[in-house]
Amino acid sequence: MVRGARKPRLADVAARAGVSRTTASYILNGRSDEMRISAEAVARVRAAVVDLGYRPNRTARSLRTAQTRTVGLISDNVASGHFASRMLTGASAAAREADHFLLIGETDGDPLVERLLAEQMLDQGVDGIVYATLRHREVVVPPSLLQARVVLLNCVDPASGLPAVVPDEHGGGRAAADLAARAAGPVVVVGDEREQGTHAGTMRLAGLEERLDELGRAVDDVVRCDWTVPAARSALACWWSGGGPAGSLVCMNDRVAMGAYQALDGLDASIPADVAVVSFDGSELASWLTPTLTTVGLPFADLGEAAVRTLLDPDARGSGTQRLAMPVVHGGSVPTVARVTP
Amino acid sequence: MVRGARKPRLADVAARAGVSRTTASYILNGRSDEMRISAEAVARVRAAVVDLGYRPNRTARSLRTAQTRTVGLISDNVASGHFASRMLTGASAAAREADHFLLIGETDGDPLVERLLAEQMLDQGVDGIVYATLRHREVVVPPSLLQARVVLLNCVDPASGLPAVVPDEHGGGRAAADLAARAAGPVVVVGDEREQGTHAGTMRLAGLEERLDELGRAVDDVVRCDWTVPAARSALACWWSGGGPAGSLVCMNDRVAMGAYQALDGLDASIPADVAVVSFDGSELASWLTPTLTTVGLPFADLGEAAVRTLLDPDARGSGTQRLAMPVVHGGSVPTVARVTP
DNA sequence: TTGGCCTGCTGACTCGATTCAGCAACGCAC
DNA sequence: GTGCGTTGCTGAATCGAGTCAGCAGGCCAA
Structure with a gap:
């Protein structure tokens, strides 16, 4: 030049x-x-x-073709979520693969900001919008969004029938069942399955129960508490005040598992010999605990990637809801070999 | 309509x-x-x-004015970093405030991808580029970037003299000194201050030593280990095998502090009565530990915000390096009142 | 009457590409 | 030598704005 x-x-x-x-x-x-x-x-x-x-000059081309080769991602809090932000990694990678860029905006859950953001993205001429949530839940997308192609990420909108990409919580529950069943004794779920702001809990529990039933086992108890470290710690400490811990704990997420570890700490029980612990999330936290935590992971990067792929795939219009497998992250909190069930 | x-x-x-x-x-x-x-x-x-x-129509306007009202953010791994992803939150909020959108791209540290991404963003006509890193460190920005306005985020490029926004690690070190000095006894630093991939450690240590000196105290020892949970745990366990723990630990990040908690767990010493623990990061992890961890926080959201503001501020051309204060997140791991120093 | 100034507006060009409709030049068949 | 088809290209319109230069028409002073 x-x-x-x-x-x-x-x-x-x-x-x-x-x-x-x-x-x-x-x-x-x-x-x-x-x-x-x-x-x-x-x-x-x-x-x-x-x-x-x-x-x-991309701008000139866009003016003529009415395509900007950008996709928008509107979320409540995804970038702030410690672990869920990998959805952005995946989404941006998929966008780049298709020679697109990812435009991001966070609403903090404010419907007004959401509407504004949607309008501005449409003004900007994005080729499509991914609507994402930090927690897996049901949403009602703002009507103004519907002018664009939309794919939901980590949420569903049953009324609209929009294509969605979510983790397979039910399958994850089944995987957790197989892990929990490696230990003998009662299977105890920790964490309220109706945790507000998500319906991951009910789906995980359903999968867990289904698979346990197939194995001739069952959920023996549910310790209901918020999905946080201190809530799980005190709930379990209280719950065990009767008898000593045994069997296996299925924790609703890794933080709950951390609370369980803390509650076990004072007691004379070791993981996994006396108590097996399985949880959901697959966050880095799992690798920080001792022993490392066996956890059924949320495939956030894959979710983000699949959402953008679906958005940009011309054949994927009404493709329904894609449920992505939750991969087991093996740690040391369950016995390595299944005990023989009687 | x-x-x-x-x-x-x-x-x-x-x-x-x-x-x-x-x-x-x-x-x-x-x-x-x-x-x-x-x-x-x-x-x-x-x-x-x-x-x-x-x-x-924004595209038409952009064609004429040569301004797209978008800013790019190129990073190595920021969206994947559990906690650092808040830089994205801040950056996107600041962009929106100035009626701009944030375009993101991750390179995973690959220089080729970096160059490609920079070129594509320039083609896209971004009004400026934020170049961010997960760890606070020195970088050499790819020359192709320099065609655009650039602000560095969480890194500096001494050769280029580009404006940068970074945490004030030195000041953070001083804050940690004040906290550590609340407890009597030796002050022990945990974590290698020359941790690869960042020079946060040396700056934190320098600030710590400076302020301790002013207080008539000093760093009594440094336990060198990687900034990870297991490394800190085993390094400390080994280090304490001589005598019992006492004084205060200044941990290079929250994960190191978690390792310290674990190492203390078997021993007969309580936090903060016997040992005070201070660390750096201000991640959520700090609030999950028992007692909650007192930590000097990285203001990631503010950093992201300031970077985009600087980028879009017409008066801020050669504004040098902005060092943002690291706010103390008070927990229960240091005594609440300073002991009287003799 | 002429010139100059203010008010309130507009015609036409420009940004940098994409794309439809059409046009010369040539060869070939009849 | 006329008509037709093919080859290899091009002129000009178009996308939807922003903006410079200029133009009527009214008013006032000399």
């Missing part, structure tokens, strides 16, 4: 190659065969592009 | 108001006084905008 000169335009390329703008445009858009451009012209244009360091 | 009609353009507004496109444009851009447009014309145009539901 010539020093000091302004950025070259398509017209400059065309002039240098001795062809019209039209011809140059066809060549750069891969339509040279269709338009029967001679090989010589193609070569001259390509050379000119290199010589001038030409890069097409 | 009329049903089924295509989106109204400025020309439609002008026609309905009985003025020229030029006049309508001046009015909508707040230049009606300067251009001496009559109050009646202004009113008619505003009414037409409402009637038609007119929203300006």
